[in-house]
Amino acid sequence: MKTFLSTRLRAFQSAWLKALLSKPLKLITLIAPLLTAGAASAATQIQFWTMQLSPFHDDYVNGVIAEFERQNPDIRVKWVDVPWKEMEKKMLASVAAGTAPDVVNLNPQFSAKLAQYGALANPEHYLSEGEVAQYLPNIWTANRFRGETFAIPWYLSTAITIYNRELLQAAGAEVPRDYRGLLVAARRIKSELGKYAYFPAMDGSRPLEGLVAMGGELVAGDGSRVGFDNAIGSAYFNFYRDLYQQELVPRNVLTEGHHKAVELFQSGEVALITTGMQFLETIRINAPDLFRKVSVAPQLKADSSAYNVAVMNLAVPKRSAHKEAAFRFAHFVTNNENQMALARRIPLLPSTAGGYADGGYRDDQAERLGSEPSLFQRARQISAQQVLQGQVLVTPLPNYSKLRTSFVFNLQSAMVGRAPVDEALAETAQTWQLFLGNDHD
Structure with missing residues (x-):
C-alpha cells in the first residue's frame, strides 16, 4: 500500500511539473505577484x-x-x-x-x-x-x-531690519546699525513723536543673541566658563535698563514677545523691527499703506560680531x-x-x-539695467549675505532652558530697578557657572 501511494504521488508531482513547464507564461503570471509582494x-x-x-x-x-x-x-x-x-x-x-x-x-x-x-x-x-x-x-x-x-x-533664516522710513524721517533719526545707534534713535523718536524705535522682544533666544550681537560671548574657553561677566555684559544690561528706565520702550516688553513687536510695528507705534524677510509679505497683505513706507537694512550688531542665523x-x-x-x-x-x-x-x-x-x-539683471532691486530682492540679498558671513550666535549649551530663564529673569530685574546692574549680572554669571558644570537639564 505504501509503495502504491508513493508511486501515485511521484506521478502526480511529475504531471504537475510538466504542466507548469509547458505553460511558462502562466507560471510567471502566478509567481510575479508573490515576488513583488515579497520585495515590498x-x-x-x-x-x-x-x-x-x-x-x-x-x-x-x-x-x-x-x-x-x-x-x-x-x-x-x-x-x-x-x-x-x-x-x-x-x-x-x-x-x-x-x-x-x-x-x-x-x-x-x-x-x-x-x-x-x-x-x-x-x-x-x-x-x-x-x-x-x-x-x-x-x-x-x-x-x-x-x-x-x-x-x-x-x-535657514536670518533676521533683517525692517523700518518705517516715514517715522524715522519725521523724527530726524537715522537707521541704526548697532545698539548704540538704536539708543540714539530711540531717544529721538520718543522726544519728537512720542513713539518707540524698537520693541526688544524677550521670548525665545533673542536676549542671548543680542548680547553676542553686541560683541560679547555667552561662554568662554572650552565652554565651561561664563563669558559675559565683564564690561560687555555690563554694557548690555545697562543698555536694557536705560531703554526701560527712560521709557524708550513700551512697558509690556517684560511680558510680551515677538508677536507684540509685529503688532506695534504694523500699527505704526514702533519704527523698526528685526525679523525674517518673510514678514514683508505679511505687511504687503495686511498693511499695504505701511508696505509703501518700509525699507530694509542689515540686522543690528557690533562691528566685531557676526550676523545671527537660525x-x-x-x-x-x-x-x-x-x-x-x-x-x-x-x-x-x-x-x-x-x-x-x-x-x-x-x-x-x-x-x-x-x-x-x-x-x-x-539681482544682476537690475544692476545691468541700472534699475533698483525690489524690496523683496533687496531683503533676499541682505539675508543671503548675512548667512554667508554669519553663524548661529547661541550655540548649543547644556541646560539651555535653565540658562535662558536665569538670564532673562536677572536682565528684567535690572530693567525695572529691582537689582543694580552689577548685582543682576553677577547673579546671572553665578547661576550660569553652576549649570555649565551640570549635565542634567
Whole structure:
C-alpha cells in the first residue's frame, strides 16, 4: 500500500511539473505577484517627522518622498507632520518609549538637548566627506555639542531690519546699525513723536543673541566658563535698563514677545523691527499703506560680531533601527536641488553652499539695467549675505532652558530697578557657572 501511494504521488508531482513547464507564461503570471509582494514587504520602512509643514507644503514634501523612493526602491518613507508647539513633548515621549521617528525636524537648541543625553546619531559617521562638504561650513559647525555633530542643517533664516522710513524721517533719526545707534534713535523718536524705535522682544533666544550681537560671548574657553561677566555684559544690561528706565520702550516688553513687536510695528507705534524677510509679505497683505513706507537694512550688531542665523535641522535618533537609510533620506531632503526648490516656494534660505554659487541671491539683471532691486530682492540679498558671513550666535549649551530663564529673569530685574546692574549680572554669571558644570537639564 505504501509503495502504491508513493508511486501515485511521484506521478502526480511529475504531471504537475510538466504542466507548469509547458505553460511558462502562466507560471510567471502566478509567481510575479508573490515576488513583488515579497520585495515590498522586505523594503525598509522609515518614519519622517516635520514641524507644521502640512497642509501648505504637502505637494512639496510628498514629491520629495516620491522621488527618493523612486531612486531608492528598497526604502519606504512614512511622513508625520507634528504641530510646532507639540514637537518637543512628542519627541521626548517617543525617545523615552523607544518609538522615536527615524528622521525628525528639530531646532539646534532642542537637538542639543537630546544630544546632551546621547540620543542622536552623528551624521559624520554615515555621510562621506564630500557629502558633508556640500553644506556651508559655518552652518554645519552649529550642530556640534562637545565635539560631536548631532544633526544635518536644513533650511535657514536670518533676521533683517525692517523700518518705517516715514517715522524715522519725521523724527530726524537715522537707521541704526548697532545698539548704540538704536539708543540714539530711540531717544529721538520718543522726544519728537512720542513713539518707540524698537520693541526688544524677550521670548525665545533673542536676549542671548543680542548680547553676542553686541560683541560679547555667552561662554568662554572650552565652554565651561561664563563669558559675559565683564564690561560687555555690563554694557548690555545697562543698555536694557536705560531703554526701560527712560521709557524708550513700551512697558509690556517684560511680558510680551515677538508677536507684540509685529503688532506695534504694523500699527505704526514702533519704527523698526528685526525679523525674517518673510514678514514683508505679511505687511504687503495686511498693511499695504505701511508696505509703501518700509525699507530694509542689515540686522543690528557690533562691528566685531557676526550676523545671527537660525537653523532648522534633520536629526536621526541613535535608537533608530535604520540609521543608514535614515541618513540617506535626510541627505536627500537637504541636498541643494531640494533645498532650492523649497526656497523658491517660501522666503527661506538653503544651508548648502551650492545655493549661493549660481547668483540666485544677486539681482544682476537690475544692476545691468541700472534699475533698483525690489524690496523683496533687496531683503533676499541682505539675508543671503548675512548667512554667508554669519553663524548661529547661541550655540548649543547644556541646560539651555535653565540658562535662558536665569538670564532673562536677572536682565528684567535690572530693567525695572529691582537689582543694580552689577548685582543682576553677577547673579546671572553665578547661576550660569553652576549649570555649565551640570549635565542634567
